[in-house]
Amino acid sequence: QKAWLWADLCLSLAAHTLVCFSCSDASSNWACLKPVRCEDNENHCVTTYVGVGLGGKSGQSISKGCSPICPSAGINLGIAAASVYCCDSFLCNISGSSSVRASSTILALGILVSLLYVLRARE
Template sequence: MEAFLFPLTELCLSLAAHTLICFSCSDASSNWACLAPVKCGENEKYCVTTYVGVGLGSSSGQSISKGCSPICPSAGINVGIAAASVYCCDSFLCNISGSSSVKASYTVLALGILVSFFYILRARE
């Protein structure tokens, strides 16, 4: 019971002191592995989520990293078979989502799948 109360007490004290709390992880393959809260430093004003996803044929993978940052480096790119984004926010545990700023481009995604099929067909010849 004490193991649960100590982090809860620390979170409450941090809220009272207006310290930012963000979720934190490094190179996780799932958002479920990114639900550990961390107290940010005094100069860190943003929670940041970095997402990288790649898919080609039956192979796919993703990497999610989260933490605190002194700057807000929002950016993103989606080329159909690969996507990367950096999302930031500035409130209590606001970086809960794993890929909130990655939006699918269905045209580019369809083109990527089509190119994959042609690649597989050529490899069989």
């Protein structure tokens, strides 16, 4: 099956069809390394990342695939981060993280500021 997959990828390259990595709601980038051939109208590879951290618990969701449009956006709220990254070359969406990720320090700072705000509002 691996030989068939690589043969399919080589044929895709020859036909100038875009090939992107694909997954849906994966918790790790290791689960997102399956190449898929895009449809003729899909000219972009897209990676969507969502990360949340609250009270010492954190999680992330990564989705990848082909897209006819190129949405590119990102937001980082301290305790949560989300980003959409797109590119348009062969297997270019290999990375699990885009330009936005929630760091542990920023998550802790966001929780501390929220806690201080709640305590101060009670006074």
